[in-house]
Amino acid sequence: MNEMEILDGKKVASALDEKMTDRVANLKKQNITPGLAVILVGDNKASSIYVRNKKRRAEKLGINFQLIHFDASVTENELLEKIDQLNHDDSIDGFIVQLPLPDHIDEDKVIDAIDSKKDVDGFAPNNVGSLWIGEPHTLPATASGILMMLDFYNVDLDGKNVVIIGRSNIVGKPVAAMMLAKNATVTITHSHTKNLSEIAKRADVLVVAIGQAKFVNKDFVKDGAVVVDVGMDHDENGKLCGDVDFDNVKDTVSMISPVPGGVGPMTITALVDQVITLAEGRANG
Ligand SMILES: NC(=O)C1=CN([C@@H]2O[C@H](COP(=O)(O)OP(=O)(O)OC[C@H]3O[C@@H](n4cnc5c(N)ncnc54)[C@H](OP(=O)(O)O)[C@@H]3O)[C@@H](O)[C@H]2O)C=CC1
Ligand SMILES: Nc1nc(=O)c2c([nH]1)NC[C@@H]1CN(c3ccc(C(=O)N[C@@H](CCC(=O)O)C(=O)O)cc3)C=[N+]21
Numbered sequence: 001m002n003e004m005e006i007l008d009g010k011k012v013a014s015a016l017d018e019k020m021t022d023r024v025a026n027l028k029k030q031n032i033t034p035g036l037a038v039i040l041v042g043d044n045k046a047s048s049i050y051v052r053n054k055k056r057r058a059e060k061l062g063i064n065f066q067l068i069h070f071d072a073s074v075t076e077n078e079l080l081e082k083i084d085q086l087n088h089d090d091s092i093d094g095f096i097v098q099l100p101l102p103d104h105i106d107e108d109k110v111i112d113a114i115d116s117k118k119d120v121d122g123f124a125p126n127n128v129g130s131l132w133i134g135e136p137h138t139l140p141a142t143a144s145g146i147l148m149m150l151d152f153y154n155v156d157l158d159g160k161n162v163v164i165i166g167r168s169n170i171v172g173k174p175v176a177a178m179m180l181a182k183n184a185t186v187t188i189t190h191s192h193t194k195n196l197s198e199i200a201k202r203a204d205v206l207v208v209a210i211g212q213a214k215f216v217n218k219d220f221v222k223d224g225a226v227v228v229d230v231g232m233d234h235d236e237n238g239k240l241c242g243d244v245d246f247d248n249v250k251d252t253v254s255m256i257s258p259v260p261g262g263v264g265p266m267t268i269t270a271l272v273d274q275v276i277t278l279a280e281g282r283a284n285g
């Protein structure tokens with residue numbers, strides 16, 4: 001049995017909050033308050049948790065947080081109008097449109113409408129392009145938060161075999177880009193992947209982002225692997241859980257991020273860090 005270490009996102013987040021609080025205080029001396037807006041459509045569970053925790057953290061750090069909550073029946077045009085307004089609102093440094101959107105709305109069209117300078121999710125096509133070729137303007141928050149967390153625990157990615165399960169634009173692909181930039185050997189897997197557990201078992205670092213409660217068990221995990229669980233799922237009792245069956249793998253892994261208390265708080269840290277950085281850019285004209 002291994003000595004297992006918890007990748008404690010909550011702890012890392014509070015450690016990094018101190019520095020961010022100082023940066024916000026410095027901005028306020030220059031009469032600048034970082035501004036973050038969030039557009040939420042409908043009431044997706046994972047999205048609602050995200051909104052609640054962002055609001056809490058933004059208020060704690062002294063960031064101006066604005067929630068725009070539309071009913072699921074909102075039209076694409078109403079949404080695009082709101083985006084245009086935020087693009088031109090000087091008090092808002094960055095904003096995000098929470099995904100998924102209802103089926104009657106074209107996600108690509110919505111993302112395209114976001115001014116890439118305010119795109120704190122890093123979703124706009126030119127930000128995605130910059131991420132893959134280097135020197136990105138903004139970084140997708142979840143991927144960025146995962147890298148901050150691994151860095152905090154001194155997990156070196158250079159030369160490591162990384163396997164990512166899930167290829168979404170919001171998690172899987174940006175994690176791949178960022179880990180590739182750290183010289184990891186990256187494999188991206190998805191629902192068409194054959195022999196998934198065998199491939200996953202080759203990973204030194206396994207990142208799971210699929211949205212299937214407790215899907216990954218020890219058949220997928222090499223002895224001593226580092227496991228990052230991105231899932232925000234609910235178990236059969238309606239309790240929040242991840243994509244990884246924590247109890248099943250805990251004696252196999254060397255490190256694992258729990259749900260809750262792992263990647264979630266780090267996503268918020270990365271998002272807020274980015275908003276503060278954009279506000280600092282505004283302060284420096
Ligand atoms: N903590 C955080 O900060 C965040 C958490 N999340 C959570 O992470 C999870 C994933 O989110 P997201 O990336 O948006 O999900 P999506 O639904 O957009 O993508 C899921 C991906 O997983 C793949 N997949 C689904 N089932 C399987 C399977 N059985 N085997 C292999 N691959 C599979 C899909 O494959 P295919 O492409 O072939 O369909 C797809 O690529 C969710 O629980 C979500 O709530 C998301 C964002 C941030
Ligand atoms: N455009 C867009 N960008 C996103 O980054 C995005 C999105 N849409 N849609 C929804 C998902 C989900 N997501 C979460 C982030 C943090 C927590 C979080 O704070 N989790 C806490 C929950 C603790 C609790 O309050 O119970 C934790 O894991 O400890 C949850 C979910 C970001 N997402």
Ligand SMILES: [Mg+2]
Nearest residue numbers: 101102103105
């Ligand atoms: Mg849609």
